[in-house]
Amino acid sequence: MQGSRFRKSTDAYRQGILEGDRIILSQAITLMESAHEEDQRAARELLESLIKHTGQSLRIGITGPPGVGKSTFIEAFGKHLTEQRIPIAVLTIDPSSNRSQGSILGDKTRMHDLSKDPLAYIRPSASGNVLGGVAQKTRESMLLCEAAGYKIILIETVGVGQSETAIKDMIDFFLLLALPGAGDELQGIKKGIMEAADAIVVTKADGDNVARATLALSEFKHALHLLSSSDTSWTPRALAASSVSGKGLDEIWLMIQEFERGSKLSGRFEETRKRQRVQWMNEYFQQLLAQDIEQANLVEQKLNHERAVMENRVTPFSAAKAILQHYHEEIRKRKS
Amino acid sequence: MQGSRFRKSTDAYRQGILEGDRIILSQAITLMESAHEEDQRAARELLESLIKHTGQSLRIGITGPPGVGKSTFIEAFGKHLTEQRIPIAVLTIDPSSNRSQGSILGDKTRMHDLSKDPLAYIRPSASGNVLGGVAQKTRESMLLCEAAGYKIILIETVGVGQSETAIKDMIDFFLLLALPGAGDELQGIKKGIMEAADAIVVTKADGDNVARATLALSEFKHALHLLSSSDTSWTPRALAASSVSGKGLDEIWLMIQEFERGSKLSGRFEETRKRQRVQWMNEYFQQLLAQDIEQANLVEQKLNHERAVMENRVTPFSAAKAILQHYHEEIRKRKS
Numbered sequence: 001m002q003g004s005r006f007r008k009s010t011d012a013y014r015q016g017i018l019e020g021d022r023i024i025l026s027q028a029i030t031l032m033e034s035a036h037e038e039d040q041r042a043a044r045e046l047l048e049s050l051i052k053h054t055g056q057s058l059r060i061g062i063t064g065p066p067g068v069g070k071s072t073f074i075e076a077f078g079k080h081l082t083e084q085r086i087p088i089a090v091l092t093i094d095p096s097s098n099r100s101q102g103s104i105l106g107d108k109t110r111m112h113d114l115s116k117d118p119l120a121y122i123r124p125s126a127s128g129n130v131l132g133g134v135a136q137k138t139r140e141s142m143l144l145c146e147a148a149g150y151k152i153i154l155i156e157t158v159g160v161g162q163s164e165t166a167i168k169d170m171i172d173f174f175l176l177l178a179l180p181g182a183g184d185e186l187q188g189i190k191k192g193i194m195e196a197a198d199a200i201v202v203t204k205a206d207g208d209n210v211a212r213a214t215l216a217l218s219e220f221k222h223a224l225h226l227l228s229s230s231d232t233s234w235t236p237r238a239l240a241a242s243s244v245s246g247k248g249l250d251e252i253w254l255m256i257q258e259f260e261r262g263s264k265l266s267g268r269f270e271e272t273r274k275r276q277r278v279q280w281m282n283e284y285f286q287q288l289l290a291q292d293i294e295q296a297n298l299v300e301q302k303l304n305h306e307r308a309v310m311e312n313r314v315t316p317f318s319a320a321k322a323i324l325q326h327y328h329e330e331i332r333k334r335k336s
Numbered sequence: 337m338q339g340s341r342f343r344k345s346t347d348a349y350r351q352g353i354l355e356g357d358r359i360i361l362s363q364a365i366t367l368m369e370s371a372h373e374e375d376q377r378a379a380r381e382l383l384e385s386l387i388k389h390t391g392q393s394l395r396i397g398i399t400g401p402p403g404v405g406k407s408t409f410i411e412a413f414g415k416h417l418t419e420q421r422i423p424i425a426v427l428t429i430d431p432s433s434n435r436s437q438g439s440i441l442g443d444k445t446r447m448h449d450l451s452k453d454p455l456a457y458i459r460p461s462a463s464g465n466v467l468g469g470v471a472q473k474t475r476e477s478m479l480l481c482e483a484a485g486y487k488i489i490l491i492e493t494v495g496v497g498q499s500e501t502a503i504k505d506m507i508d509f510f511l512l513l514a515l516p517g518a519g520d521e522l523q524g525i526k527k528g529i530m531e532a533a534d535a536i537v538v539t540k541a542d543g544d545n546v547a548r549a550t551l552a553l554s555e556f557k558h559a560l561h562l563l564s565s566s567d568t569s570w571t572p573r574a575l576a577a578s579s580v581s582g583k584g585l586d587e588i589w590l591m592i593q594e595f596e597r598g599s600k601l602s603g604r605f606e607e608t609r610k611r612q613r614v615q616w617m618n619e620y621f622q623q624l625l626a627q628d629i630e631q632a633n634l635v636e637q638k639l640n641h642e643r644a645v646m647e648n649r650v651t652p653f654s655a656a657k658a659i660l661q662h663y664h665e666e667i668r669k670r671k672s
Binding site: 044047048051052054055274277278280281282283284285287288289292293305306309310312313314315316317318319320321323324327328331332334 | 656
């Protein structure tokens with residue numbers, strides 16, 4: 001891994017990324033994931049300098065229950081795009097992953113063809129314990145990929161629950177993959193994820209599965225119909241696809257383009273992006289505030305108050321108030 | 337409702353509560369729920385002055401699916417306790433309630449006999465929009481009731497989901513009520529609540545229901561067995577009871593007493609209480625901090641940064657950092 005000793009200048013990273021140099025892009029993402037303070041500062045400066053070159057891609061989130069064939073679908077769909085000369089980046093958001101346990105190799109192996117494609121950039125998930133959390137690092141990797149000229153960013157979520165919520169705050173279009181044959185409940189697809197999906201794709205619609213895929217498709221169409229609300233401009237759709245035969249891939253791509261055109265025309269696209277950016281700002285603020293309090297050297301005072309609260313000598317409220325006062329004092333002591 | 341014009345002195349509230357004056361207790365709880373700043377200050381001072389007199393009760397949380405007969409059970413179980421000269425307080429935690437829509441009348445009517453019992457104090461839920469949230473107000477009402485000498489506090493949760501989590505952080509014993517005849521899944525009882533329960537009571541075990549109650553009982557015993565972990569000192573139990581015939585009420589009371597004795601002997605009781613108090617302190621701290629930031633006069637700066645972020649002129653990160661700096665400046669400007 002790249003340490004601070006090997007750090008390039010911000011300008012070298014910047015130039016390399018803007019020229020689409022994949023090795024420098026990878027190094028910059030690694031820099032961003034570093035816990036080293038100097039690396040963090042350099043990564044911030046780099047992101048700041050590239051901000052004008054971000055936001056030009058379409059961000060697509062892809063999720064689905066285990067066994068649905070996410071990697072296979074991404075490989076097939078990704079190839080479908082690169083064949084049309086569209087440069088794509090594939091990012092993975094996986095809160096449980098741990099880089100040292102070999103997920104780089106894992107991801108590259110999983111998407112064998114795509115990883116050799118000069119128009120595709122595949123970056124495995126950040127390790128589960130990076131500063132600021134995996135979602136934030138995926139978000140920042142996405143911005144760097146955009147600056148490097150990738151026009152479609154596919155963000156795959158691994159694992160269930162929280163990662164789907166996190167992804168929703170950074171993407172434009174949310175694709176839910178589902179298995180043929182069984183309805184949403186049997187597949188363990190949560191209602192919240194169904195509601196968040198812009199489209200459901202029934203995978204493996206080939207060979208013996210065709211009848212089951214058709215059945216699942218009509219079930220999902222029905223479910224989407226029940227969930228649909230009248231106040232949105234986009235009505236979620238259900239489609240079937242095969243990563244083996246390529247069936248449905250073009251239909252999916254046309255649908256996504258239709259979504260992009262429509263939401264850009266109505267202004268919804270930019271509206272969502274603006275809302276997401278403000279939300280990121282608020283998240284960063286909470287994170288910086290928590291760090292600031294941690295660094296404010298309140299450990300001893302906090303322990304004293306905790307003890308007093310434990311022994312029921314003071315109310316939890318007045319102890320909390322006293323800790324806030326200590327924090328204020330610490331801020332006043334610092335140089336402005 | 338009592339406004340700040342009618343506020344008594346802290347000492348008057350304090351004396352009244354310590355003497356067990358129910359009217360003054362009610363007025364003090366209303367004071368605590370007031371959004372008026374002066375009322376809040378007075379309520380804080382009162383709680384502080386009573387802290388030494390709190391914590392002497394056993395705090396029992398009661399929940400269950402709709403239609404399970406929570407109020408009827410609390411009325412029957414409450415009478416069972418007051419007949420033994422045990423003073424009880426009944427509090428309700430209901431995030432959706434709205435005082436003005438008549439929940440005072442509602443609660444009193446629901447527990448008709450108990451509300452006339454001189455040994456029982458029934459206080460309906462705080463309105464859903466009190467400062468600091470309903471859970472916090474229930475917690476503080478509980479402390480005032482303890483200072484007024486109530487030995488058993490029954491906290492009923494209305495509604496599903498979050499209120500059960502909130503209640504778990506303020507009670508010693510968690511009782512889950514269930515209907516006869518159907519298992520936990522059919523009743524919509526979430527796994528998390530099953531796991532949190534110290535005991536499950538199958539209600540309405542009378543008349544034609546006896547066979548169905550017995551069946552449900554064995555199902556719940558099985559479910560608890562599957563959920564049980566070896567690292568806790570208390571093994572959750574399942575019992576059946578009838579609020580009509582009174583069957584099972586004494587068994588429940590004996591079980592709760594056994595729990596109390598055991599957990600006090602092992603030290604677990606006080607350990608849990610200490611952990612809860614520290615948790616309250618951290619919650620209050622977060623709340624005070626959020627208020628402090630809101631009052632720090634950052635609205636204009638925050639809007640400017642939001643605009644810059646929306647227009648993609650700066651990164652969400654650097655905007656967040658700038659807002660934190662404005663906050664620091666505001667603190668330095670204040671008199672210490």
